[in-house]
Amino acid sequence: MRDFFSRTLQTTIVFLVIGGVMALALGGFFGSASNLFSGSMVSVQDWMSSRYIAIQEFLRAPRDMVVLRQRNAELEAEISRLQTQMIELQQQVAETQILSALVDFSRANPENTYMAAAVIGRDPSPFLHYVIINRGSSDGVLSGMPVVTNQGLVGRIDAVIADAARVQLITDPGSVVNIRLQNSETEALLAGSVTGDLALEMIPQDITIEPNDIVLTSGLGGGFPPDLIVGQVQNVRQRDYELFQIASVQTVVDFSRLEIVLVITNFRPVDIAPLAPETTP
Amino acid sequence: MHPWRLKQRPDMRNVIAIPVLILIVILQSAIVSRITLLSGSADLLLIVLAAWALQEQVDSSWHWAIFGGALIGFMSRLPWIIPLTAYLLEVLMAQILRKRVWQAPLLAMFTIIVFGTLVYHLMALLVLNLSGTRILLGEAIRVVSLPSILLNMLLAIPIYALVRDFANWLYPTAESI
Numbered sequence: 001m002r003d004f005f006s007r008t009l010q011t012t013i014v015f016l017v018i019g020g021v022m023a024l025a026l027g028g029f030f031g032s033a034s035n036l037f038s039g040s041m042v043s044v045q046d047w048m049s050s051r052y053i054a055i056q057e058f059l060r061a062p063r064d065m066v067v068l069r070q071r072n073a074e075l076e077a078e079i080s081r082l083q084t085q086m087i088e089l090q091q092q093v094a095e096t097q098i099l100s101a102l103v104d105f106s107r108a109n110p111e112n113t114y115m116a117a118a119v120i121g122r123d124p125s126p127f128l129h130y131v132i133i134n135r136g137s138s139d140g141v142l143s144g145m146p147v148v149t150n151q152g153l154v155g156r157i158d159a160v161i162a163d164a165a166r167v168q169l170i171t172d173p174g175s176v177v178n179i180r181l182q183n184s185e186t187e188a189l190l191a192g193s194v195t196g197d198l199a200l201e202m203i204p205q206d207i208t209i210e211p212n213d214i215v216l217t218s219g220l221g222g223g224f225p226p227d228l229i230v231g232q233v234q235n236v237r238q239r240d241y242e243l244f245q246i247a248s249v250q251t252v253v254d255f256s257r258l259e260i261v262l263v264i265t266n267f268r269p270v271d272i273a274p275l276a277p278e279t280t281p
Numbered sequence: 282m283h284p285w286r287l288k289q290r291p292d293m294r295n296v297i298a299i300p301v302l303i304l305i306v307i308l309q310s311a312i313v314s315r316i317t318l319l320s321g322s323a324d325l326l327l328i329v330l331a332a333w334a335l336q337e338q339v340d341s342s343w344h345w346a347i348f349g350g351a352l353i354g355f356m357s358r359l360p361w362i363i364p365l366t367a368y369l370l371e372v373l374m375a376q377i378l379r380k381r382v383w384q385a386p387l388l389a390m391f392t393i394i395v396f397g398t399l400v401y402h403l404m405a406l407l408v409l410n411l412s413g414t415r416i417l418l419g420e421a422i423r424v425v426s427l428p429s430i431l432l433n434m435l436l437a438i439p440i441y442a443l444v445r446d447f448a449n450w451l452y453p454t455a456e457s458i
């Protein structure tokens with residue numbers, strides 16, 4: 001019985017002391033000691049926590065790397081797919097723009113019937129300026145038909161097979177086109193060259209030619225319909241001791257980047273060879 | 282097909298020339314001819330034929346030259362006899378050089394490409410001028426032939442390596458096995 005009272009008294013005293021200390025602490029009487037204690041606690045906890053997180057990161061890192069690499073590969077594949085799609089769309093946009101321009105051109109020139117064709121190749125010989133298009137005799141393409149773009153004359157069909165045709169460009173060294181100058185109403189010959197430059201030949205010396213004069217097909221010889229735009233005079237070379245003047249012509253058509261062309265299908269070239277005078281030896 | 286099987290049937294190895302040469306001519310027309318330096322462009326078939334004819338174990342280079350020349354002749358405006366003759370001459374040149382400079386195949390390759398291109402272009406120029414197309418020799422050499430030779434030489438090394446591997450696959454030698 002005595003022991004019981006003694007232990008109860010001790011417990012009561014301990015609680016009272018703790019309660020008193022807490023009351024004093026809450027009352028701000030142990031401020032500096034409390035700060036020191038809590039600061040130490042926080043420092044220890046901070047150190048423990050940071051070490052734990054570091055160890056956890058270390059243990060989890062390999063698994064995350066695998067996941068990240070996998071994710072990275074997926075994203076790279078997605079980027080590649082989107083880039084491919086973007087290139088395809090850009091190509092479609094460019095093709096649509098070309099086709100749109102060609103449609104405008106055919107509407108502006110309703111006297112002719114056109115057939116669009118894609119350029120699928122070039123002559124393997126660098127001396128010759130020929131392109132291959134993806135339309136042939138099965139589409140109604142015939143040898144001699146003129147080929148144009150919305151920017152001007154391109155050439156004429158040289159050879160045809162069932163599904164393709166070969167076009168001789170006006171820049172070919174073997175090409176000669178009868179033309180007329182719009183401003184001076186003069187006729188001349190437009191000849192190609194191995195470099196792709198175009199030159200006007202057979203212009204009489206007494207004709208005045210100015211740079212920027214428009215060059216059109218004359219229709220003479222029956223090889224091309226008249227009044228197709230060919231280009232503009234760039235510069236003129238006139239020498240007193242020569243029989244004719246020579247002028248260089250700048251075309252708007254970029255022959256190195258031909259993609260889609262129009263074949264004029266309602267024009268039939270006239271073969272005037274039987275009318276040419278025979279040369280007797 | 283495994284090369285051993287091909288070796289047992291030599292005819293099949295020559296048949297492979299058909300799709301390979303058709304592919305080369307398509308590549309030439311669709312892509313290589315569009316890549317120009319001045320007015321010159323590389324001749325893929327000429328380079329492949331030079332590399333093919335220089336391979337020791339290959340015995341079908343004449344067939345390749347005939348078929349390739351005929352294909353180019355069909356596609357080009359040039360008379361078919363010009364590419365055919367030019368490629369046959371090139372193979373003949375390669376056969377001669379293969380025996381004489383066998384220790385330096387790349388040197389032989391460059392020699393064949395330079396002279397092969399020149400011979401081909403001179404023949405083409407001659408025929409075009411005879412047929413009424415005016416092309417000045419000096420200008421043609423300057424703006425077409427010399428740039429073409431340069432482009433051909435640039436492509437020579439990678440194509441030689443590819444053709445050598447292809448020849449080793451098609452005609453396996455004791456060393457490669």
